Amino acid sequence: MAIYHMQAKVVSRGSGRSAVAASAYMSCSRMYNDYDGIQHDYTRKQGLIYQEVMLPPMAPSKWNDREQLWNAVEENEKTKDSRLAREFVVALPVELDKDSNISLLQDFIKKNFVNMGMCADFAIHDTDGHNPHAHILLTVRPLNENGTWQYKTEKEYLCIKDGQEKSFTASEFKTAQKQGWEKQYHYKVGKKKEYLTSSVAQEKGYERIDKHPKSSRYGRQNPISEQWNSDEQLCIWRANWADAVNKMLARNQINATIDHRSFADQGITEQPTIHEGYIAQNMEKKGMIADRCEINRQIRADNKMLRELKANVAKLAEAVEKSVPIIAETLEAIRSHMIFTQYHLLHNEMQKEVIHDWMNHFNPILNIYNTVKKKLKAKVTERKELNVKKEKTSILNPIQHIKLNQQLTTVTEEIEELKSRKEQLIFQAECSTDKDMTNLSKKYDQMNN
Incomplete structure (x- = not known):
């Protein structure tokens, strides 16, 4: 029967993932990552039902090729812990046929993501014929009208005027400087270091020890990115998914509904x-x-x-x-x-x-959950062993490094897939956490005895 399930994730380099690998894995395709030189080949992966890329009007048409899209994302992100993409995993109603589920997803993605300026790459999976679900991969950086990337965050300088501190971006500071606001720099004051304005430091003859002005820790977030990343927006998307599913079920005259609330x-x-x-x-x-x-x-x-x-x-x-x-x-x-x-x-x-029916219902769920949990544990151990092996491999052996990186990205995507499946099983068992599932398993064993 139709159930509500929407899981939100972030694909980041800090967690060992890449946007190219994530896209190749979910679309069961072969893609080359220009950023790290790794070829990702998941053409043998089973369970793919449908895949598509959807773009906003300002995005370059060449990005309809997902390999070019996600390589453009990887190229623009420079840091080792960059956030590359946002991923949603949603359960599709088993009551709907393939075409209805495709139409449901296309309409939802267009209204909620593409119309907001995101590039969307999605795929429908169903490995056993009874668990249709979709992976939706979204860009996290807004686009300009000419199809170039906007900034995620902008540096904020913490400036001083009449003892008051206020933050300005580089463009804002041009105007603020004319109004008397000054940047602060690190100066050596005796044995201490203090942030002072240039005018104050010159009066007292202090020596500047750092060329970088004082700034806020994280900078100012792009207002579009800020909206996309907010908890309020996530709640809206969750509610909109329930509404979209219910409308499609009603359109197909199916007497079933889902609700995103507990x-x-x-x-x-x-x-x-x-x-x-x-x-x-x-x-x-x-x-x-x-x-x-x-x-x-x-x-x-x-x-x-x-x-x-x-x-x-x-x-x-x-x-x-x-x-x-x-x-x-x-x-x-x-x-x-x-x-x-x-x-x-x-x-x-x-x-x-x-009664016996209760046990018949939860037995397959618990069995699949335990199997997934064991596989997940084995994959996590495998990833640790590969990382150890990579650290011990000499930098003079680049071929072995590339091979190990390919294995690591594959294992990482398999871990994410298993995590999503585990969370879906927890929801299906009407539980919230792994601890709830452990208690359910104990309860089942007691009843079985």
């Missing part, structure tokens, strides 16, 4: 239904009764009853204020019924957890 945030006190799965749904279509579908029907009926009782309580509570004794008695009777209904819901929850 049950607590939604203010829902009703009992959630359990995951039915395609096997149970196929049984129902053939006229057979599936246990988990039957449980969900009971849960929905009880939730409906609880909603009706709550509505009656609200109406009668208003009337009680007028001190009508008979209504007060009716209210008390309904309150008693509500307590019984809530107890019945609690009983259903307990029953859901102890």
